[in-house]
């Protein structure tokens with residue numbers, strides 16, 4: 001009997017959608033995917049080649065979404081309806097759908113309401129046997145031009161990667177989970193260290209840290225009980241029971257033991273708080289976390305009050321600035337600050 005021939009898996013092109021400022025951190029995640037080869041990057045996306053079909057492709061914690069890229073040497077999207085192109089598109093979509101069920105699909109494209117996209121939706125719906133839902137469709141097909149034609153980016157997951165399954169409670173001003181993962185990475189908490197998320201809100205930073213690696217203590221403090229109730233719901237959904245939540249004003253609360261890592265997504269003064277209140281809150285916060293931290297502590301802050309925060313830092317004797325990163329978040333450009341205790 002002839003030996004079965006080994007068939008090397010086909011190498012495919014994938015794109016990661018990334019928040020501005022986070023590309024270097026997501027590149028590290030690509031290095032963790034053995035065999036993946038980065039081929040292109042810009043401020044908000046990274047392309048890489050990868051040959052296997054694995055669950056790992058949907059495990060990027062610091063990217064917004066991951067797509068399979070299918071390219072077509074065609075002059076306009078109408079040509080996607082041609083036999084050869086339609087077959088190529090179907091085969092790429094079926095590859096994505098093979099292990100991940102999708103209930104519906106939608107387009108994200110300029111002119112997605114045009115008659116051409118309506119025809120494409122009809123044909124795809126017949127072939128895939130799932131309905132076209134223009135607003136809520138799970139399988140997202142992003143159609144856009146590239147220098148030699150058009151490409152279709154097929155999102156591998158029904159929801160963005162940054163929409164974590166543990167998030168059952170949302171809060172105005174809630175932090176993007178991929179940004180939280182990066183803030184925790186900058187702080188580098190070790191298993192024997194104590195971690196405090198001051199002003200924890202719905203608990204994003206706490207949960208991202210607890211799921212990544214344990215700490216000796218994980219504590220969240222927030223002045224609003226409803227924020228803590230929301231955080232507890234999210235912690236329960238993530239099956240995390242050992243995180244302590246304290247209802248207190250962080251500027252007045254005397255921490256019993258010093259913390260080694262402190263993270264905070266401070267109020268920006270628009271959706272939460274006010275610029276006037278921040279002028280008092282920010283210096284009081286910096287003084288409080290200096291009192292409640294160990295001599296080798298790291299403080300990681302996200303804020304949009306850049307002028308206020310940098311003015312305070314210049315005068316502050318407790319913290320030294322190690323890194324500052326401009327990032328995008330919900331249409332704003334806040335900064336992450338990594339500070340070490342002096």
Ligand SMILES: C[S@@+](CC[C@H](N)C(=O)[O-])C[C@H]1O[C@@H](n2cnc3c(N)ncnc32)[C@H](O)[C@@H]1O
Pocket residue numbers: 171173174175176198199200201202203204205221222223224227248249250251265266267268272281
């Ligand atoms: C931008 S939100 C934090 C969002 C949070 N990272 C999340 O993912 O949901 C800021 C939080 O600071 C809290 N806060 C404001 N002033 C505070 C204070 N003095 N002490 C403790 N918490 C405070 C607010 O209640 C709010 O939940």
